[in-house]
Amino acid sequence: MPGIFEEREMGFESKWAHDEEMHFRMLARRNELLGRWAAIELGIPESAVDEYAQAVVQAGLTGKGSDPVLQKIRSDFDGGKVAHSNKLIHDKMQEFFNLASQEQIKNAQN
Numbered sequence: 001m002p003g004i005f006e007e008r009e010m011g012f013e014s015k016w017a018h019d020e021e022m023h024f025r026m027l028a029r030r031n032e033l034l035g036r037w038a039a040i041e042l043g044i045p046e047s048a049v050d051e052y053a054q055a056v057v058q059a060g061l062t063g064k065g066s067d068p069v070l071q072k073i074r075s076d077f078d079g080g081k082v083a084h085s086n087k088l089i090h091d092k093m094q095e096f097f098n099l100a101s102q103e104q105i106k107n108a109q110n
Contacts, residue, residue, distance in 0.1 A: 022104055029100035030093065031060045031069050037092055038073045042080045069093070 035056030039049040059072040070089055077084055 026097060026100040026104055027060060028057055029103065030097040031057045033096040033099060034069065034073070034093055037096070038076065041082050041084065042076060 032053050035053030036049055038056065039052040042052075044052050056069060056072060060069045063069070063072065065071055070086065070093070073089055074086065076082075077089075
């Protein structure tokens with residue numbers, strides 16, 4: 001039978017795993033929202049917005065470097081002659097992360 005310290009350790013590990021999963025979901029949702037915004041800024045046709053948003057999500061999952069999502073959008077903006085600063089992109093990333101966090105909280109309450 002586990003002692004109190006083992007039970008506490010298991011509780012902390014369980015909470016850590018839960019928190020990591022929630023953070024992963026929020027980042028994926030943020031990247032999807034960011035991809036949709038970037039698609040509109042790039043003038044991508046509505047029929048291809050979902051595909052572009054998923055490409056941004058995928059960049060976050062498999063990309064290399066310090067911030068592969070920013071790198072992808074920066075590269076796409078440069079190629080599409082969209083003159084948005086990195087600061088604007090970072091601000092949008094924060095805005096969409098906050099929105100994703102709010103959605104996650106709302107979903108947890110339901």
